[in-house]
Amino acid sequence: MDFDSIIHALIPSSTSVTLLVGFFAYLAIAGSIIPGKLIPGVTLPDGTRLLYRCNGLLSLIFLLVLLGLGAWNKLVSPTAVADRGLELLSTTFIFSFLVTLVLYVAGCRSHDQSSSLKPHVTGILIHDWWFGIQLNPQFMGIDLKFFFVRAGMMGWLLINLSVLAKSAQDSNLSQSMILYQLFCALYILDYFFYEEYMTSTWDIIAEKLGFMLVFGDLVWIPFTFSIQGWWLLSNKVELTTAAIIANCIVFLIGYWVFRGANMQKHVFKKNPKAPIWGRPPKVIGGKLLASGYWGIARHCNYLGDLLLASSFSLPCGISSPVPYFYPIYLLILLIWRERRDEARCAEKYKEVWAEYRKVVPWRILPYVY
Ligand code: NDP
Numbered sequence: 157m158d159f160d161s162i163i164h165a166l167i168p169s170s171t172s173v174t175l176l177v178g179f180f181a182y183l184a185i186a187g188s189i190i191p192g193k194l195i196p197g198v199t200l201p202d203g204t205r206l207l208y209r210c211n212g213l214l215s216l217i218f219l220l221v222l223l224g225l226g227a228w229n230k231l232v233s234p235t236a237v238a239d240r241g242l243e244l245l246s247t248t249f250i251f252s253f254l255v256t257l258v259l260y261v262a263g264c265r266s267h268d269q270s271s272s273l274k275p276h277v278t279g280i281l282i283h284d285w286w287f288g289i290q291l292n293p294q295f296m297g298i299d300l301k302f303f304f305v306r307a308g309m310m311g312w313l314l315i316n317l318s319v320l321a322k323s324a325q326d327s328n329l330s331q332s333m334i335l336y337q338l339f340c341a342l343y344i345l346d347y348f349f350y351e352e353y354m355t356s357t358w359d360i361i362a363e364k365l366g367f368m369l370v371f372g373d374l375v376w377i378p379f380t381f382s383i384q385g386w387w388l389l390s391n392k393v394e395l396t397t398a399a400i401i402a403n404c405i406v407f408l409i410g411y412w413v414f415r416g417a418n419m420q421k422h423v424f425k426k427n428p429k430a431p432i433w434g435r436p437p438k439v440i441g442g443k444l445l446a447s448g449y450w451g452i453a454r455h456c457n458y459l460g461d462l463l464l465a466s467s468f469s470l471p472c473g474i475s476s477p478v479p480y481f482y483p484i485y486l487l488i489l490l491i492w493r494e495r496r497d498e499a500r501c502a503e504k505y506k507e508v509w510a511e512y513r514k515v516v517p518w519r520i521l522p523y524v525y
Contacts, residue, residue, distance in 0.1 A: 165242040172240055172247040179314075182222075183307055184298060186215040195352040198361045206292055206299060208355050212306050213348040219310070220317075234321035237314055241386065245379050248311075252374050256285060256367040259300075263289025288366025301365050304373040305354065311378035313344045319385040331400065332393045335471040336384050339407050343464060346415065353422045358497055384472050384479040393473040407467035414460025417449035421457070424450075438515075441508030446515050453518040455497070458490040462520075494519055 192211025199205050226232030237244060263284065293300050320337050323329045347354075354360060363369055395403075423430050424437060424445040431437065432448040440446050449456035465483040472479035498519070502509045519525055 162242065165240075166246040168243055168247040168250065169240070171236075172243040175236065175240075175244065176247050176251060179311070180307065182219060183215065183303065183310070184296075186218060187211065187298065187303065187306070190214045190218065193352060195355050197355045200292070208299065208302055208352070210351040210355075212310075212351040213345070215306075216310055216313070216345075216348055223314075235318055235325060237318035238322040238389075239318075241315070241379075245375065248375050248379070249371070252367065252370045256288075256370050259293055259365060259370075260285045260289065262293065266290060266293075284366070286367050288364030288369060291364050293365050301360060301363075301369065302354070304365075304370055305359065305377075306351075308373035308377035309344055309347055311374070312381050313341065315378050315382045316340055316385050319382065319389060323389055326389070328389070328392070330388065330392065331395050332471040332473070333385070333388045335395075335400065335403060336388060336468060339464070339468050339471075340381075340385075342407075342411075343468075346411070350415070350418070353418055356422060356425060358493065362497075362500060380485065381468075381482050383481050384469055387472060387476070387479050391472070391476070393471070393475070395471065395473070399470075403467055403470045406463055406470060410460050410463025410465075410467055412460070413449065414457055414464055417457035417460055420448045420450060421445060440512045440515060441505070443505060443508055444512045446512060451516055453520055453522055454512070454516050455490070455494050455520050458494060458520050462487060462490065490520070491525075 187209065190211040192209045192214065194207045195210050197206040197208055223232055223234075227234045233239070260281075266289070316337055320329075320333065323333050359369065420432055424432070428437065428439060428442070428445075432445070435447065437445055438447040438451060444450075453459065462483060465486045469479045469483055505512070
């Protein structure tokens with residue numbers, strides 16, 4: 157693709173705007189009417205708790221059924237997304253930019269503005285627009301932070317499925333493509349199956365909603381996490397049986413650690429006496445779990461996620477660094493995030509955190525980091 161055709165492909169058309177608006181409209185309606193467990197979030201600075209309706213899995217299944225029926229009746233093209241990837245990318249980018257400008261203005265006007273800084277200096281204006289002003293902005297009863305991350309995860313699956321359809325249409329469906337698609341689909345379905353765990357994660361409890369998060373959720377997750385699929389559309393990889401088995405093992409270990417660690421923390425927060433790996437939990441200062449994965453490293457869940465990310469790229473072989481963009485990016489992000497979380501926990505738990513650091517000295521990977 158030459159420069160001119162890339163620029164041309166990036167110009168949003170009415171089709172890509174319709175696809176995006178239709179997707180958001182579906183999510184807003186489905187999120188409000190489809191039944192789901194109501195999960196209370198963490199206690200906010202004003203003492204209140206938000207309620208999150210965790211109906212992501214049902215919303216996703218219903219959407220896939222609708223799209224399947226549409227494709228069956230030739231109303232929807234399964235390759236609609238894959239055919240206009242760049243256009244959808246720029247449309248989503250513009251949407252993220254605009255929505256965060258609105259969020260910025262709303263944040264400046266809101267009474268619960270958590271930043272005491274006023275936007276009279278350009279640097280502060282950019283800082284507040286980038287990192288956000290409000291922790292939990294709502295729109296027509298919808299928690300925007302929860303909404304955007306849901307849109308990003310579903311968007312990733314929809315892009316992948318469209319890429320899969322394109323690969324089948326072009327008769328170049330490979331074992332690599334099937335492995336990549338299978339691992340990502342399992343990861344995304346698992347995310348929605350355990351959607352309630354999201355309510356206690358860093359993004360939801362600590363990050364304000366600004367361009368960084370909106371862009372991360374809506375653009376970064378669906379478009380960069382699917383790079384391997386796009387890459388496999390035009391590159392052929394021959395995998396040996398041993399490579400396929402090794403790849404499956406990396407995925408399974410990654411999943412085991414990732415889900416196990418996140419689940420242990422979630423269970424512990426609900427019931428600090430619940431057994432971990434069949435034994436009473438070791439608890440520091442009555443607040444921090446130091447058993448199970450949380451006794452091996454202070455962020456074992458990040459280790460699991462990094463193994464999973466690697467398993468999404470390994471089906472592409474080692475001929476190019478391009479499919480490894482996601483695990484490399486995630487490594488950088490999680491190291492940075494671990495540092496920020498560490499600072500937050502040190503501030504919040506004080507000497508209890510210092511004690512936990514002594515008991516569990518490793519950050520992510522024991523004996524390495
Ligand atoms: P965590 O789920 O690890 O949450 C960190 C919080 O957990 C801390 O702030 C603290 O909050 C609490 N905590 C930390 N240590 C303990 C302990 N020992 N006992 C009890 N509570 C503890 O972080 P994230 O939200 O960053 O990650 C959640 C998942 O999402 C991870 O698996 C991560 O890999 C994944 N992720 C994936 C990304 C991607 O792009 N694929 C991006 C970011 C995250 P509190 O104040 O409540 O105690």
